[in-house]
Amino acid sequence: MFLIEWGLWKTCTESEAARKAADTVMAPTDKSVAIDLYESELREDVHFRPVSNTPRSRGPIFAFNETYMDMRCGGSEEKRGLITLMTLGGLGPMTYAWFRVTFFSIYINATQADFLSVFSVSFSLYMLSIGGAVYYFYAKYGFRFTRLEILTSRHLLVRFNRKTQQVHLHRPTSCGGIATFPWRTTGSTGLYPEDDSLSVGMRLGLIWHPSHTGLPHMEMALIGKQGQGGSELRDEWEFIRRYMEEGPHAVPRPRLSTQLPSPIQAFSAQFEGLGRFFRNSSWLFKLVMLMVWPAFVIIGTAHWISLLLCWRPRWPKVIREAGLPGKPVPSPTTLSDYPPEIQERLLANADRWQLKPGKRPEKKPRKPRTPRARKIST
Structure with a gap:
């Protein structure tokens, strides 16, 4: 299911009328949060220092060699089939x-x-x-x-090319199309230990902000499987970082997955991120999970049918040959790569991603509330 990527692309290319209609029903606090990003925070979120001592990928990885690595990306994969x-x-x-x-x-x-x-x-x-x-x-x-599940690409892909130091996204046109970014412009959500409790059920997110890419919109890719905590996301990011910075010898060799419509992938996707939660849950919750197993069978079957009705994504020739001796290096994606109508809409929504200068001001501590004086009855 490519719903998250489709929704983000629709936000980036929203028409003026649709945006005004959405702004009228949006609360003022939501509007401030949507653009509440400071320059100092972006600098902190884009770095390539080690974040874990145990680099590990939970896949799926479809290709892994000296030149490039292909991974599955895309959110809500566990809901595919609905x-x-x-x-x-x-x-x-x-x-x-x-x-x-x-x-x-x-x-x-x-x-x-x-x-x-x-x-x-x-x-x-x-x-x-x-x-x-x-x-x-x-x-x-x-x-x-x-088309978010049927008669489209079987998976969204991200390719990390070590030789060209580039990252390529393979998506349908309705989700932004194929894009190329320099590796050093890549931000990650798997950096901070304090996010551990908030990362259960989340995927590793890679972000390319306009201030780094020169595009008028933000790009995002959700990598691999759902995590069971921030530590898994940091291990995944460290795996990618070491592969790109040091090479395939610096990480454990991953098990490769097939791009064929495998029923194992269809049924196992529903249980991504549930392992730790299931082990620590009560016996009542485990009993309920056993009682609703027909629902998992139905959704898993629909997921598999979705894979059967899609085709295997194929990279353009220039990306397939990138990194080979004598072959050209793909050009990073620019605004001119999009149709004129899309260019106008991207520029019209560019203010969504503008950074606030400086550093976020510290919140003022709340004054303690004084208890009301009790009336003493005489």
Whole structure:
């Protein structure tokens, strides 16, 4: 499921009318939080110092060699299958019933002259128009959501190329398309130990801010599986950092995953990040998990069908050959790489990512509340 990436790209390319409509329903505090980022904080969040002594990747990793490493990225992978289930579960029975009724009536009109009448012809035309209208509105408004799981790239990919010191993102056009960034512009969310309690169920996030890339919008990639704590995210980032800075010999060789539509990946994705939580949970919670196992089977099956109905992503030739002797180095993504209409929208929303100068002011300590004087009854 590419819902998070699609939502971020929609935010970056939002029209003026849509943005005004969203701002009218947004609370003032939410507006301040959306742009509340200071220059000093960004400098602290982009560094390449060691953050862990145990570099480790939990995958999935699809390629690993001296030149590049391919990893799966994308948020909400554990929820993949829900859109497939709603699409096929809704359109499938409706399409079957519509085809059966409509074409049966047309067949009767064409083969049985006694049945032919103004009413029968009108009914056939009515059924055709009903089905046509439903699929028209689905194609116009619903297919954009279906494409988040069906008839699109099987996975979002991120490629780390050591030889060119670049990071490449492989995404559908609706989620921002293929992009290239210098490695040294990459920020990470897996840096600080104090985030450990807030990182359960989260993925490692890589961020490219406009102040580093020169683009008018922010880019983001959510790496690998859900973590069970900040320590796992720091281990994942340290694995990537050492690979890019020192080479594949500096990290444990990972187990490679297949890019084929594996049912193991489909069913195991639902349990990412639950291991530590499940071990420490009560027996009642474990009993409830056992009782709802049919739901996991249904979602896992829909996840697998989603993978079957997608195609394997393929990198452009210039990225596939990057790092080989005599081959050109891919150019970093610039604003001119996007269509003119997208360029205008990206520039119109550029103020979303502007940094506040200096350092965040310290919060003033709250004054202790004085207890009310008790009335002493005489």
